[in-house]
Amino acid sequence: MTRPTRRSSLAGLLVVLVVALLACEGAVRSPDDDATAGAEGARIDADADGQAAGDADGDDVGGDAAPARVDRLRLAGGQWGSPTPFGYVRGPGMIKAGLVFDTLLWRDVDGETIPWLAESWEVADDGLTWRFTLREDARWHDGEPLTAADVVFSHDYIAEGPGGAAGVPHVGRVLGAPIAEVAAEDERTVVFELEEPMASFETDVAGLWGMLVIPEHVWGDVEDPARYRDDDAFVGSGPYRLVEHDEAAGSYLFEAHDAHVLGSPLVGEVAFVPVDDEPRALARGALDVAEVALEQGVPEAQVDALAADFAVVEERGQWNMALHTNLEAGFPFDERAFRQALAHAIDRADLVDRLLLGRGEPGSTGGLAPANAWSADGLPAYEGGPEAAAELLDGLGLVDADGDGWRQLPDGEPFAIDLLASARYDTRTPELVAEQLAKVGLAVEPDVRDPADADERARAGEYALALIGYGDVGADPDVLRLRYTGEPQAFSAAHGFAHERVDELAERQRRAVDDDERAAALDELQAILAEELPVLSLYVPSQLGFFDPGAFDAFAATPGCPPCGLSRNKLMHVTGATTLER
Amino acid sequence: MAERRRPAVSAALSGLTLAALVVLVFALPRALPGDPLAALDDPTSGVAITDPELRERVLAHYGLDQPLPEQFAGYVGGLATGDLGWSIARNAPVSGLVAAHLPWTLLLMGPALLLSTAASYVLGILAAWHRGRTGDRVALVGLTALRAIPEYVLATLLLIAFAVLLPVLPVGGARTPFAEHGSGLAALADVGAHLVLPLATLTLSLTATLFLLQRHTVVAVLGADHMLLAEAKGLPLRRRQFVHAGRSALLPLLTAVGLQVAFAAQGAVFVEAVFAYPGMGSLLLEAVAARDYPVLEGAFLVLALVVLAVNLLVDLAARWVDPRSAAS
């Protein structure tokens, strides 16, 4: 009889499906099952301990009366890699890795640097020596003490060891820092010796964007850190431990580590839930907070509907959409007057109204977000409108000689500009910009491309005019150096712009030892940029969030930390407050 | 002789197909404009690899600094040892990613193929039997219209209807995240509830094509001499419909199903995107967006192998239902 065997091929298919289903269950990562099991019970009395620990270290939890415990805070998930120090992906991945791994310092929502693993720190007058004192009771999740040696190891593992090859943000920052040596003076004291002063050291090495401290006893013999996914790879010192990670779905569940140096975290579990649309997920109760990406074009009706049902948090933005002019594209792009004419012709306030529903502000001509503490005042705003633009264009010989409504090049050749844009953002932006430039007789054709393609062209400078969006305008102003000096490396770099004084000032602010010196350099730098306008920041959308205040209400933006958004600064999860005073 | 040569020939053909596939999945992603390392840049947070030295190191880490032939050799060498490479954008082993995503796609594609085949089989016979009547016309117009609707549009419509306007089913994902189910059965029910809409979309979409074919085949079969004899034999209606007419039409239907497997995979990709279903579609779409070469190579290869394998299963099924197909 051959029938049964034939049948079995169909049965085989079913078996495959069932096995596949089981495999899904197995794919869930659970680094420490015991921890998961014990978590519920352990959390209850941890609150008081946490408070006590904070007080003992002389820290004072800011805000009002002790906030209520929150069992679980549900945030939007996504596929951001594995939250190991070298397995995460980009900013959002860093936030998740940051729940498990701590840095020496951190930042509150006022933009103040606050102690974290280090309870205190000091910098020498020459700005070359940074000394950190670790908290006394700092321990790894596995109970091993966290020592200065671990900090030294964390640095050396990147600078000299295999960690340097991992393409994760903090590695790039550590490698980019002029660090001569890191040494442990004793169990709790670690010293960074710099080759030259580094103004952003607090942020980019010690703080928020900086070096995740990793346990030497785990990573000491790991040769390929990016691929290291053993349970030990998730042993950090952070306030949370990973309980569950579904790589395919993009969900993460973190559980409070009650023995954290800052005390038992207020939020018992931080869950990153995969959703396709945050506002909709909030509306149906799948999330506790939804952050709205205004730059992607959100319907006004949706914003209004959310505002009616939920509490609103709106903060000045840190992300901008900028018009880049590639000076290498030749005449007239290499003419300052032309770039200024563009600035006059584009009504940026109008863009804010029409694209961002008024929730945002025009960018600063100096290149930093207006809300950035380092943003210079009194920069030209180029509000001359079409008349001013026309005058400048006429002066360049870009006139409409044949009367067809479009300006030609001085030699009479037609002048048409492609405007590179990414489909990642609201495509009305290039359309509106083209529309406004058409009013001054400039023929601009939007060239909207697939994000990867657009990013690559932006990086390689394959454009004359491009609309590029990025979020570092709210970050440490050292980004100005990266954007305007040296060989362009990133998609957000200015192309073809070379200016000696800018180079000089960029270096000066980088090495500034005190804030006043840095501010002076930055003010002048921004003034030059506002005059030269290789990049015109068009608008900065507000950071807008909606939440149900009943669940958790400590939402705020963290300056210089776009991935922190309004809800992902771990300080808020740990303390339920938005600030931590020193 | 011919019978004995066949397996060798088909094996050679399969080998060629595989070789072509391997080359294709290597070449295609690289033909796309874009930089795989851009996946490490983060426009939202403004994080980018700005240090040229670091850039070189990362490129070397992924072997992307080597000339294409060496990259290809490395890729093929990896395949030979079962290593699909390392995702740049997801910072994870491709084999792990595939293992995490593939089961969901199988869970979507397999039942969709089975259900659409069964539905087309039954509906096609009934429509052909009652051709010209109201039911047939409704099915014909409805499914022809359905065929003209792209999967993602259909998916969106279903999503709005059953998850937003009438929120009886979850909007997306494959499971309720972090839900603690009392029993395995409840967990299965949760998976089932999430599967309903994507499965319905893909099934409807596949059924539209298969139904039209099945109806057409059965209409042709109805005039056959053996159908008259079946009636003369006094066989009950259902038997004549589903055994006699159906059996004749089953082979063309299964052949069509075989051809549909690739479309099913493709449809699954779009349907998954709409329902945020964590299958190969989500993996692939994101990998395309990020120009994640290793994932594109691995995922395409595995998906193509799945299509080939399902085709093989369909072929076996066809031989089972109709021995004539083995000879032809």
Place this chain on the structure above:
Amino acid sequence: MSLASAPVLDLAGLTVTYPGPPPVRAVDDLDLRLAPGRCLGVLGESGSGKTSLAKALLGLLPEARVEGRLRLAGRDLAGLDEAGWQAVRWRRLALVPQSTASLHPALSIGAQIAEPLRVHEGLARGEASARAAAALEDVGLGAAALERTPEELSGGQRRLALLAMALVLDPEVVVLDEPTAGLDLLSRARVLALLGRIRAAGTALLLITHDLDALRGLADDVAVLYRGWLAERGPAARVLDDPRAPFTWGLANAVPTLGDVKDLRGIRGAPPEPGEVVQGCPFLERCTQAVAACEQRRPPLVAPEGEDGARLVACARGGRVPVLRARGLAKAYRPRRGGRRRGEVAAVDDVSLEVGEGEAVGLVGPTGAGKSTLGQLLVRLVEPDAGSVELEGRDLLAARGADLAALRRRAQLLFQDPYEALSPRLSVAEAVREPLDVAGVGTPAERDAEVAGVLAEVRLPSSPAFAERRAHELSGGQLQRVALARALVLRPKLLVADESVAMLDPSEQTKLLALLRDLQVERGMAMVVVSHDLAVVLRVADRVVVLDEGRIVEEATGAELLAAPQHPLTAELLAAAGRPGALLGERSLARQAR
């Protein structure tokens, strides 16, 4: 045997109409009866409504209107609902379809045969399979076919499988549509034997077939269908051996039978289009004996003249009419010398002969048997000493004057030697035209047209150059054709051809014989072919008359003659014609030697 005589299948006025436009009557007012243990043969061309009849019997015509009485064992089937039909189909009335594609291509033979058992008798799989195997054994296919698919069987095997399927429930009536088509002779014999056994067991068979031999052996009665209409019905022997309806006659001549050397003939023309509404006899257009009455209305079924009514024919003329009827013809010649009465030689002695519409009768016999004399007597070239000759019902011998002239035109003689008929002075055209001129038919222009037409009919060139030729300018074959044209130009109803091909070479002989048959199909005339060569006569003649010394010694169909010559002279003639083994007495020896 009162039960046996009660018909199991009783059709009266059965009419099947497919809705139009135009509506098509596939079966038209059909009356048939079939008793248990009997076999009713149904003959007909394709499109004659045989399949519609079979479908109507099984209630398989939902798309058509079925009227009239349709009774199975006394119960009316008309108006049965689907469930009622379900109870009739296969259990009581099974079908062996003509198409071997009626087997499901993807199911095994065993499954298909077992299917009715499982559905109707509710047998379990194994039991049904065993019964199916037995059924296959019964038809001689063997149980090995059980697991095969139709594709793995030959056409003949598939037919046997269909037969096994029809018999598996032991139904009261089996409708067989061409059950022997495509079978090799051995299988065919086996099938026929099987059908005989079934019939003997009491099953009624409705046998739709072209296979006249099968009908001869199996059928008790035969019904002939023409366009859904019953042309003739009666006992098999009468209908098949002595068809009376013109259509049956034509059909019998068009169907090859074993043991016959006669050339096949078709029926002229084609049946009317399915949707066409015919007022009169449906066969009218193709009938060679039609008269005005045939156009008026459908002919009713009547018994042919002189029959008892067991056989009925639907023909306004009562069936095929006799063209020539000669009775008791006698002729004696006196030698010139002496002039004594005693020396009288009886050339023809008391010969009676009938030739019907469309029939060819061969006259054979040795030299001096009186063949030519008889031929001449039939057309009254020679006055008989005694007897009568009727031509189309009129007395040829009694006719005088104009009547005689008119009758003479209806009977023409074609001589052995065309020179005798053709004057060397006349051109081809003049020779053919002469009879018309003599008879004074039509205008000269009409006569010319007639001449051209008849020349074309005998396949001679109609060019003016040819028409102007004289007899000596023509070949023997051409000359004989001119003579034929001359005989035909008056549209005779009887043609007596006296050794007409004897002087021609074999190739011309063949062509002329073929021409004669074609002409007969078209014109429907009666033909008497006189020849000493039996081989020639057997090719052409429906009936052969052997003359010896002025008397008829044997009269039979060619097939009968070949199979069993009764008279020694016939055997001798057969031997002379190249069949030495056919000599009486030697046949059995010859067979043993083989």
